[in-house]
Structures are given as structure tokens and as C-alpha cells.
Amino acid sequence: MRSTGIVRKIDQLGRIVIPIEARRAMGIEVETPMEFFADLEKGEIVLKAYKPGCVFCDNVETTIVFRGQKLCAECVQKILKRRGAQAI
Numbered sequence: 001m002r003s004t005g006i007v008r009k010i011d012q013l014g015r016i017v018i019p020i021e022a023r024r025a026m027g028i029e030v031e032t033p034m035e036f037f038a039d040l041e042k043g044e045i046v047l048k049a050y051k052p053g054c055v056f057c058d059n060v061e062t063t064i065v066f067r068g069q070k071l072c073a074e075c076v077q078k079i080l081k082r083r084g085a086q087a088i
Helices: 020-026 073-082
Strands: 034-039 044-049 063-066 069-072
Touching: 063 073, 069 073
Parallel strands: none
Antiparallel strands: 034 044, 063 069
8 A cells, every 4th residue: 555645634524535636546436335444453444446246255356146146256166066066
């Protein structure tokens, strides 16, 4: 992680503005859902664009939608293996 040199204060309602330069660089647009992560040991809060992942493991890579739910390839393989089926 690198510093941008941009500092913002939290307002009375607990809000902080993400500078437009940072939003443009990251491709974050108005209404983009954001997810908060807290690293208590380091005293850091990390924001990431929210990308819902696999319903079983939260993996966001190689997901497919099946009956309205996201599943990753690895979990699909595990399900098929457990059921004694073979993946295509």
C-alpha cells in the first residue's frame, strides 16, 4: 500500500470523502458499493469495491451464477466430488 499524500478529516456524522483523484484512479463511481475491512493489529481500515463472491467461500475469482447464487469453480468441484459426480 502506498501513500497518496491526501488527508481528509472525518465529519460530525462520521463520514469521510474519498477524493475524486483516488476514485478515478480506482474506477470507483457514484453508487459503487464499498466494503470495509479493519485490521485491528495494524490500526488500519481498508476500503474495497464490493464484489460479492461465492456463497460458500467468498472467492470472487472464477464465479458463476447458478439459480441466483454465485459459486466459484473450486466449490463446484468439491460439491461434485462429494456427490460422486465428475465436472465437465
